[in-house]
Amino acid sequence: MKTIDELLSEGVTGKRVFVRADLNVPLDGTTITDDGRIRAVVPTVKALADAGARVIVASHLGRPKGAPDPAFSLAPAAARLGELLGEGTGVAFAEDTVGTAAEATVSGLSDGQVAVIENLRFNAGETSKDDTERAAFADRLAGLADVYVGDGFGAVHRKHASVYDLPKKLPHYAGYLIATEVGVLKKLTDDVQRPYVVALGGAKVSDKLAVIDQLLGKADRLLIGGGMAYTFLKAQGHEVGISLLQEDQIPTVKEYMERAEKNGVELVLPVDVLVASEFPDLKTKAPANPATVAADAIPADQEGLDIGPETRKLYASKLADAATVFWNGPMGVFEHPDYAEGTKAVAQALLDSPGFTVVGGGDSAAAVRTLGFDENAFGHISTGGGASLEYLEGKTLPGLAALED
Numbered sequence: 433m434k435t436i437d438e439l440l441s442e443g444v445t446g447k448r449v450f451v452r453a454d455l456n457v458p459l460d461g462t463t464i465t466d467d468g469r470i471r472a473v474v475p476t477v478k479a480l481a482d483a484g485a486r487v488i489v490a491s492h493l494g495r496p497k498g499a500p501d502p503a504f505s506l507a508p509a510a511a512r513l514g515e516l517l518g519e520g521t522g523v524a525f526a527e528d529t530v531g532t533a534a535e536a537t538v539s540g541l542s543d544g545q546v547a548v549i550e551n552l553r554f555n556a557g558e559t560s561k562d563d564t565e566r567a568a569f570a571d572r573l574a575g576l577a578d579v580y581v582g583d584g585f586g587a588v589h590r591k592h593a594s595v596y597d598l599p600k601k602l603p604h605y606a607g608y609l610i611a612t613e614v615g616v617l618k619k620l621t622d623d624v625q626r627p628y629v630v631a632l633g634g635a636k637v638s639d640k641l642a643v644i645d646q647l648l649g650k651a652d653r654l655l656i657g658g659g660m661a662y663t664f665l666k667a668q669g670h671e672v673g674i675s676l677l678q679e680d681q682i683p684t685v686k687e688y689m690e691r692a693e694k695n696g697v698e699l700v701l702p703v704d705v706l707v708a709s710e711f712p713d714l715k716t717k718a719p720a721n722p723a724t725v726a727a728d729a730i731p732a733d734q735e736g737l738d739i740g741p742e743t744r745k746l747y748a749s750k751l752a753d754a755a756t757v758f759w760n761g762p763m764g765v766f767e768h769p770d771y772a773e774g775t776k777a778v779a780q781a782l783l784d785s786p787g788f789t790v791v792g793g794g795d796s797a798a799a800v801r802t803l804g805f806d807e808n809a810f811g812h813i814s815t816g817g818g819a820s821l822e823y824l825e826g827k828t829l830p831g832l833a834a835l836e837d
């Protein structure tokens with residue numbers, strides 16, 4: 433994989449450099465609640481701009497349906513990137529991705545200037561499963577630039593036009609963030625120190641259940657929380673009320689539980705959970721007054737939204753002797769204070785553990801910071817949840833493979 437340092441040594445003055453970042457930050461309206469992913473790409477963008485490149489930063493945000501949707505605009509992220517790059521840099525923003533606004537914005541760039549183009553996923557070609565459709569969109573993106581720098585680690589597991597097809601059409605290099613992320617995760621695959629404990633939670637259940645398959649051959653202990661837990665509880669035969677559930681995965685999860693037992697992997701599930709009859713209001717943060725119930729006694733009209741106090745203690749004890757910890761996915765709806773204790777307890781347990789601790793994922797990293805933890809106290813905070821999990825699985829990641837070609 434060629435790195436950005438090689439590109440800089442070849443010279444970039446006047447070149448249009450397309451930086452595929454992951455600016456998929458959590459938003460409250462147009463307010464960014466955690467800017468970690470934007471800060472993470474600053475070294476790459478700054479190095480290119482300082483060297484006289486005309487930098488085009490592109491990203492997805494959220495999961496819009498292949499058409500413009502103002503709720504998913506990258507405008508707030510562009511403004512924040514401008515602030516982070518500092519006085520005088522200024523960041524132009526194009527209100528489309530490959531249309532006239534993008535073309536005009538890019539052709540208006542002088543050497544050392546930076547532009548952000550609108551959300552890549554406002555175009556159906558970005559995420560299309562049809563190779564021809566994706567390639568056609570990548571062709572249009574390629575028209576904007578001379579060189580490609582891949583630095584959106586959080587999206588390298590996606591076979592999307594800007595991640596996989598575009599680098600094939602331009603000279604391509606890995607940015608600083610991708611180089612750092614891969615360096616750290618490699619340590620967890622090559623020579624992992626044991627006990628190796630993995631904690632999994634969050635809401636992207638269908639995406640992340642698959643990694644458990646691989647982890648059953650690698651980890652010593654798996655702690656399951658967040659929205660992920662209820663498919664396991666249901667597979668054990670318990671009712672989960674109106675909790676997040678991946679019904680079609682129940683047979684798979686049953687098989688995981690059997691294999692864990694056979695392989696001597698400790699698979700740990702919540703023993704109690706916080707429940708309420710409705711999802712909390714994350715805007716007003718009005719008190720949700722959850723009840724604590726045993727994990728095998730979730731009422732039919734209630735939803736599990738955090739792990740309970742006994743589970744917090746249990747998970748802390750299971751992390752206490754870990755030599756390596758990988759954690760992805762909040763243990764509950766941490767954005768609301770009534771459901772943040774489970775995530776806080778796991779974050780604290782990582783800090784108390786003597787081992788090497790890695791936190792992966794946009795929301796997990798955001799949770800650690802917004803709940804007041806010092807991000808530097810963890811071994812590594814990865815900007816990618818799904819991406820880091822798939823890397824640990826040993827899968828070929830499209831966005832890394834394309835940079836290696």
Ligand SMILES: Nc1ncnc2c1ncn2[C@@H]1O[C@H](COP(=O)(O)OP(=O)(O)O)[C@@H](O)[C@H]1O
Nearest residue numbers: 634635636658659737764765793794795796817
């Ligand atoms: N029990 C639950 N029910 C519904 N959503 C949950 C639950 N626990 C956690 N979540 C949500 O999961 C989201 C993060 O999930 P995910 O995107 O998978 O994590 P990451 O970005 O760290 O990879 C958070 O917004 C959180 O509110």
Ligand SMILES: O=C(OP(=O)(O)O)[C@H](O)COP(=O)(O)O
Nearest residue numbers: 456586587793794816817818819
């Ligand atoms: O937030 C992301 O992934 P993550 O939640 O697994 O960390 C990335 O920006 C990828 O987004 P996607 O899962 O909508 O493709």
